Amino acid sequence: MRLMLSRRNHLVDALWDEWGLCPAEGKDVRAECMGMLAGLLPTFKTNRLRVVRRLMRLWRQSPWYPELDIADIVSFPEREQGRRGSVLISLPSSFQETVGRFASDLAHDLAERGHEPMEKLPSVFWSWLRGLWGSCGGLYLPKSGYYLVFRVGFSSVAGPMRSILSRTELRWRGRVFHGAQEMFLRDQESIVTFLCNLGLPSSSLKMEDRAIMRSLRDQANRVSNCDTANIRRALRVAEEQTRLAARVSQEGLLPLLPPALRQLAEVRLANPEASLSELGKKLTPPIQKSTVKYRWARLNDYVSKKKKECCRFEAEDI
DSSP, rough: HHHHHHHHHHHHHHHHHHHHHEEEEEEEEHHHHHHHHHHHTTEEEEEEHHHHHHHHHHTTTTTTTSSOGGOOOOOOOOTTSSOOOOOEOOOOOOHHHHHHHHHHHHHHHHTTTTTOOOOGOEEEEEHHHHHHHHHHHHEEOOOOOOEEEEEEHHHHHHHHHHHHHHHSSSEEEEEEETEEEEEESHHHHHHHHHHHHHHHHHHHHHHHHHHHHHHHHHHHHOOOHHHHHHHHHHHHHHHHHHHHHHHHHHHTTTTGSSSHHHHHHHHHOOOOOOHHHHHHHHHOOOOOOOHHHHHHHHHHHHHHHHHHHHHHHHHHHO
């Protein structure tokens, strides 16, 4: 169990490492910065230090630097008891409107492009999603299944997020969770495609490898469970047949049986753990498994009939 948790954590850690080092330039820098800030609205406060580190690095390439330097307005509020420490970015209040307007402009631009597929659109859409997912999204790998989620609490961002994600042609589902809008993927193939489009190919490949290993493990478990069930069933049947053959022998019914049934009972007594197929091969002449089952049914009926006759004779004597 500890090993499985370690592997899951390793994959998620590797994913965030790749996200933090993902290259960006030109308009993509501005879009990703706006995406990260959109996920931090309305307070620009987060406990994800990796987001702050990437934002500070990209900010130096943005059009707002050096007039406004993120490094100068980052603070660490007093940590609340029982909670992780957070980082506060003291951006001007007007920046809320700037971030929200950027998201709305993206959604409007996307709508004007008609039904053009997402992969043919400018990379700024994916850059904005990469930033947004970094600040308010996550990837979770439980024992079974996969879960990639966006959780946005600001209404002016939730709408554009839904519009853009719906154009990716992936299997997104949505819900309201604790007042926040959630959009999530639950199937591995869609998650791998999405991560690759975000510019995280290494994590996509690792997740595919993990999915293959999980599939092989599940298949091996199914085969093992099936084999175990078949063995238990065969042993149970052999035990029942051995008891029946022993009762026939103890009650002196063995000589009265037809030759085929008598041979079947004798071979079973000599091979109490043999399967039906093995039992059929030991008969003379050898017979198929289906024929063995048919003869055992006849033997069981024969013994039941004899038992009823004995009960009737005893009743008549009384």
